[in-house]
Amino acid sequence: MSSLSRELVFLILQFLDEEKFKETVHKLEQESGFYFNVKYFEEKVHAGEWDEVERYLSGFTKVDDNRYSMKIFFEIRKQKYLEALDRHDRAKAVDILVKDLKVFSTFNEELYKEITQLLTLENFRENEQLSKYGDTKSARSIMLIELKKLIEANPLFREKLVFPTLKASRLRTLINQSLNWQHQLCKNPRPNPDIKTLFTDHTCSPPNGARTSPVSVPLAAVPKAGAAYQPLTGHAPFQPPPPAGPSLAGWMTSAAVSSSIQSAAVAASSMSVPPNQGMMKRPAISDYQSAESEQLMKRLRPAGHGIDEATYPAPTPQPSWSLDDLPRTVACTLSQGSNVTSMDFHPSRHTLLLVGSANGEFTLWEIGLRERLVSKPFKIWDMQACSAQFQSVLAKDSSMPINRVTWSPDGDLIGVAFAKHLIHLYAYQQPNEARQVLEIEAHSGGVNDIAFSRPNKQLCVVTCGDDKLIRVWDMHGQKIYSFEGHEAPVYSICPHHKETIQFIFSTSIDGKIKAWLYDNAGSRVDYDAPGKWCTTMLYSADGTRLFSCGTSKEGDSHLVEWNESEGSIKRTYSGFRKKASGVVQGVVQFDTAQNHILAAGEDNQIKFWDVDNTNMLTFIDADGGLPGLPRLRFNKEGNLLAVTTVDNGFKILANSDGLRSLRAFGNRPFEAFRSPYEASAMKVSTCIPACYCHDRLRA
Secondary structure, three states: OOHHHHHHHHHHHHHHHHOOOHHHHHHHHHHHOOOOOHHHHHHHHHHOOHHHHHHHHOOOOOOOOOHHHHHHHHHHHHHHHHHHHHOOOHHHHHHHHHHHHHHHHHOOHHHHHHHHHHHHOOOHHHOHHHOOOOOHHHHHHHHHHHHHHHHHHOHHHOOOOOOOEEOOOHHHHHHHHHHHHHHHOOOOOOOOOEOOOOOOOOOOOOOOOOOOOOOOOOHHHOOOOOOOOOEOOOOOOOOOOOOOOOOOOHHHHHHHHHHHHHHHHHHHHOOOOOOOOOOOOEOOOEOOOOHHHHHHHHHHOOOOOOOOOEEOOOOOOOOOOOHHHOOOEEEEEEEOOOOEEEEEEOOOOOOEEEEEEOOOOEEEEEOOOOEEEEEEOOOOOOHHHOOHHHHHHHHHOOOOOEEEEEEOOOOOEEEEEEOOOEEEEEEEEOOOEEEEEEEEEOOOOOEEEEEEEOHHHOOEEEEEEOOOOEEEEOOOOOEEEEEOOOOOOEEEEEEEEEOOEEEEEEEEOOOEEEEEEOOOOOOOEEEEOOOOOEEEEEEOOOOOOEEEEEEOOOOOEEEEEEEOOOOEEEEEEOOOOOOOOOOOOOOOEEEEEOOOEEEEEEOOEEEEEEOOOOOOOEEEOOOOOOOOOOOEEEOOOOOEEEEEOOOOEEEEEEOHHHHHHHHHHOOOHHHHHOOHHHHHHOOOOOOOOOOOOOOOOOO
16 A cells, blocks of 8 residues: 555544544554554453454454564463453353464463363462462453553554644545635636535536536535634635745755646646635635645654644553663673674564674674674675776775674665775575675775665665765666765765655765755755764654764764754753863764664763753663773664673673563573563573573463
8 A cells, every 4th residue: 555545544544533433443443454553452451352352453463473463362362261260151261262272282282281271270360370360450451561562562563553643634624625726726716615515526606607516415514513624714826835944854845845836836826816715615624824845844843843733542641661661781792703883783683683893794693592693704796896996995905894784674685884995785584694685886985884765665775985975776786876065075874754755864074964865956955963073863763853963073972853844953962971172082873762762872881861851861881891982773672782892792781671582582482472470570690591491371
């Protein structure tokens, strides 16, 4: 389904909710699989409506999709079984055992036998591991906490737990905008048109009283009392939007709507519309202010800004998070054998870490097993294809440090950028194969950054280098764009998209930030980064908030959030130590996770911030051994954090969820069914072992 079709489903969901079609809303949520309504799910779990709970879940996942899904269904069916036993409804319990729980016996026959043996007890609480089981209400509440954690961790629910931010009655507003536009195109526009149907395009009847457009359901009957519409007092033809200032979002807006607005303006400007001919009585037509361009501009602004923005349904309250949610416990320390220069976790296999090092070697680590799956030393694949300049450079100095390693969005490709001219692309095949795909001499000098993007839905590689250029390559190694405009070596790139607009932010070592569309029209913005030296830019996981972090030539570090719509700094985070004049150790590195955590490495420490609070939350030294400016990287779930060490290695830090995922990694599939009671009682070792004892029955 296309992006616009998907958005239409969200508009229909909002409309159905506003019109109180409650059953239809949840049916569409389930059938489309676009939005998982956590509040509705909680209601059904608390009510013990297990058939509806599973039916709703089935729109998003099946039992055997992954270990998270398997555990979700197991916990639900186990609770249903225990409740039947608690009611002394043996027949129902047997039915659940045979029809619902039997599927799990494939993974753990012993556990299934233990569950079956509960039928022989007068009270299943006689079983030691179920002795803490309380009443039904409290048991459901405890289970629901665990289910919500599993759902949030399950990659199949990613980007489906938060409803997009919409103005109230957005679908009705779009219909009214369309009617306004249709009225402007009428050959004989009437001052007070009577809109009677949406089934055909609106036309005003001719002055001689000829038949009007067909009548079906009057639109006036559709809006309910209190609808948030303001009648137009006048409606001018569409006009091109006024020239936007050079903000971080303005150039994207103009790029998105320029073609459609220009064509509309040509058609509309040729018509003469008297002052009040755009006013419609039935229905009251809402003023859409500044047309599509303004709507897009508002979507480009960070979430939560703009007092008239509303979300349907009321967003599920985000659980308050504490310092315990930060990955601060050292799970293990691993040796790379060379100075680690770059790290990146796999986008969906959350314990698979890609590591690049100063000796030109990259390694794939399975953190759960503490094993190297793949290790590729640097070598040139085709020396004959290399330029004479590069061959000369290599003859003088054969060292080839890695500047950057990164995964493609789907985790199928690995990109490696080297400190001299080259990039390598590998195809990753599970569990331990990396196949050579492309070798490109991308830049003259060092390749400072590499990233993947999808302009026009085509996977591409974006690079930047010491030659002051940003280049875009297709998957055949052909250069399709080359962006010029920086006056110093380009330090980093940040490809991103808003709506259907694909763009790239770039930063150079003279502190300039530029933005580029995939065309040949040059940079769209030109800003100074805080500190005016090396800076990296990152978006939050949901793509709504933009951050940058860097260091000045004087050695002072800066971490800020940008207001995209104004091209200004929204907030500056404090907590960095003021450096002595002229003391520059390098450039501070940072990362963000879970839309609410920022972390940066400085002073042999890791410092943490809440994105909404400029004051530093806390800092840790990870039991020591960190360099002055450690590199760090979160996994996509935010429960693991890799940080470099001074002795050519790295540490893995974890929160409680991360420790549980590492512990469960080496187990058989049924280990995923561990209960919240048992999990909370477990003791965590300093290093996570690869093999564990069998799971047992528990509450």
